[in-house]
Amino acid sequence: GNSVTQMEGPVTLSEEAFLTINCTYTATGYPSLFWYVQYPGEGLQLLLKATKADDKGSNKGFEATYRKETTSFHLEKGSVQVSDSAVYFCALRGTGRRALTFGSGTRLQVQP
Amino acid sequence: EAGVAQSPRYKIIEKRQSVAFWCNPISGHATLYWYQQILGQGPKLLIQFQNNGVVDDSQLPKDRFSAERLKGVDSTLKIQPAKLEDSAVYLCASSNTTAGWEQYFGPGTRLTVT
Numbered sequence: 001g002n003s004v005t006q007m008e009g010p011v012t013l014s015e016e017a018f019l020t021i022n023c024t025y026t027a028t029g030y031p032s033l034f035w036y037v038q039y040p041g042e043g044l045q046l047l048l049k050a051t052k053a054d055d056k057g058s059n060k061g062f063e064a065t066y067r068k069e070t071t072s073f074h075l076e077k078g079s080v081q082v083s084d085s086a087v088y089f090c091a092l093r094g095t096g097r098r099a100l101t102f103g104s105g106t107r108l109q110v111q112p
Numbered sequence: 113e114a115g116v117a118q119s120p121r122y123k124i125i126e127k128r129q130s131v132a133f134w135c136n137p138i139s140g141h142a143t144l145y146w147y148q149q150i151l152g153q154g155p156k157l158l159i160q161f162q163n164n165g166v167v168d169d170s171q172l173p174k175d176r177f178s179a180e181r182l183k184g185v186d187s188t189l190k191i192q193p194a195k196l197e198d199s200a201v202y203l204c205a206s207s208n209t210t211a212g213w214e215q216y217f218g219p220g221t222r223l224t225v226t
Contacts, residue, residue, distance in 0.1 A: 004154070044155070044203065044217040089154050098213055099145055099168060102154030 002027045006090045006103035013080055013110050021075040021088055021106045023064075029095030033057075033066050033073040036089040038105075044089070047075075080110045114138065116218035118204050124224045130192035133221045137185070137206030143167075144181055145215065146189050147203040155203055161187065194225045 007022040025031065035047040035057070048057030053068035062077045073090060090103040117136040125131050137144050142163050147155035158177065160168040163184035172179070176195070181187040191198055201222050205215040 043219045044205075046214060049214075091154070093213070098143055098207065099157040099160050100155070100215060102156070104152070104154050 002031065002092060002094045002101045004090050004092055004101055004103035006088075006106055009087075009105075009107040011106060011108050013108070015082055015110055015112050016079045017110075019075070019077040019080045019084075019108065021090075021108070023073045023075065023090035023103060025071050025073065025090075025092050027071075027092055027094050027101075031092040031094050033064070034091040034093070034100065035062070035064055035073070035075050036091060036102075038087045038089065040086070047088070080108070082110045082112055084108060085110045116204055116206055116216055118202075118218040118221055120221055121219065122222050122224075124226065125194055127196055127225050128193040130190065131194055131223060132188050132190045133202050133204075133223075135187045135189070135204030135218060137187070137204070138208075138216055141206035141208045141216075142184070143207045143213075144187050145205040145207075146179055146187070147205065149201040149203055149220070151200070158189070158202075191223075194223075196225050199223060199225045 003026045005024050032051045034049045036044045037047045048059040050057040050066035056065045064073050064075045087105045087107045089105045091100040119134050144161045146158040149155040158172045159179045161181040164181045179189045201220040203220045204218045207213045207215045
């Protein structure tokens with residue numbers, strides 16, 4: 001079946017540091033890939049997505065590239081802010097399915 | 113546009129009691145999902161509806177969980193009887209084809225079973 005593996009947290013960074021959160025997946029066919037973010041006390045929000053190989057999703061300074069050869073979708077940001085502190089979830093939607101399969105989440109803490 | 117609404121936001125019950133959660137999806141969204149998110153884990157699909165029909169309930173513990181979506185709009189998820197391991201956040205999401213099947217999540221209901 002489909003599965004998503006992401007790096008364990010928490011990840012603690014200083015403001016303006018470079019961020020990478022690793023995500024790899026297992027799926028048959030050609031899944032769509034997503035990053036969701038959950039800010040403290042709020043619901044899940046879609047951060048970015050990519051629907052085919054080599055696509056790059058981007059939003060709010062975050063980027064992730066769909067790498068089929070390495071089955072990866074790593075999240076990056078060049079300069080994090082305190083307001084980026086949240087839990088980040090990598091997810092996939094399999095071919096022919098509409099429901100999402102999520103990773104376990106990575107908590108990011110950005111210190112001033 | 114109003115988002116996905118859920119109630120209650122919090123619920124504390126004793127084991128073996130029953131509980132029900134309510135979800136109102138975004139207007140016009142034909143697909144509705146219930147996910148269970150245990151602390152420290154990612155959300156896991158419990159059931160997916162397309163209008164008022166069930167598309168996928170393969171991970172729903174049917175001996176104690178039930179869900180319905182009458183008239184293809186609102187949905188309720190029920191647990192009877194609850195177990196300690198049911199303590200989790202229950203998330204409702206909705207989507208439709210015109211939004212590229214992007215899922216919009218509600219704030220969730222945090223259930224604590226004591």
